[in-house]
Amino acid sequence: MNQTVIDAAAFIDTTLQNEGAWYRADDVESRVGGAMSSYGSSVGAVRGTVRDAGRKFKDFAHDDVTALASLLWGQPHPGRRPVYERRLAAVVLLQSRVGLLRHTDLTRLEGFIRSADSRELVDPLISDVVVPLLTVLEGQDRQRADVVMTRWRLDPDDSIRRAASLTAEIAGNT
Incomplete structure (x- = not known):
């Protein structure tokens, strides 16, 4: 995996953490039954973060998009639960780049x-x-x-x- 994809994932992850709110995190974790963690970022923040990442990290080809989606979908760190907003960011990324798939x-x-x-x-x-x-x-x-x-x-x-x-x-x- 190339460094640009890793940097893009780190940018998205950090931004989503900064956009989070505990009350939204509690709501999401309750809705998904504890299967995932949540940062408590709004859907708008997730969409905006993916859009901003696309502007910051330009010219992603097919392999970059799929690698970034997989990185976001996975666990942020070994032994931690997946994070809902990271997975939603992966979906938003794929929605925005479906033509590359x-x-x-x-x-x-x-x-x-x-x-x-x-x-x-x-x-x-x-x-x-x-x-x-x-x-x-x-x-x-x-x-x-x-x-x-x-x-x-x-x-x-x-x-x-x-x-x-x-x-x-x-x-x-x-």
Whole structure:
């Protein structure tokens, strides 16, 4: 992973911590059932921070975007719980750069869905990342994506089957 991606993640993390409020953190942690920590940053602060990071760290290519999303999605430090706002920042980043994504990124997105522990993260990931990605795929890339979506529909994990159903529902309405 290159230093620019690491610096961008540190910028986002620090900014989100500075934007936090304890009462929002308590609310988020209560909603997600303790599966994640929270800094208590507002959704607007998360969106603004990702936008500011995009201005500060320019020219991110596909691999940079996916590496940054993965870094934000993971634990901030070994032994610590994932942080809701970091994961939301990863979703916002992917929403803003969905045009860079490829059919091969469905595997990464599947991992995010499996570990999300919150529909508040999965639903925008599906509606604003997976569905737009699928709609632009053609030919062999689309066929490969369809194989992944079939696998999702048959997966034993409820969250993956729900994601496949939601994807089909949203895609059918577009």
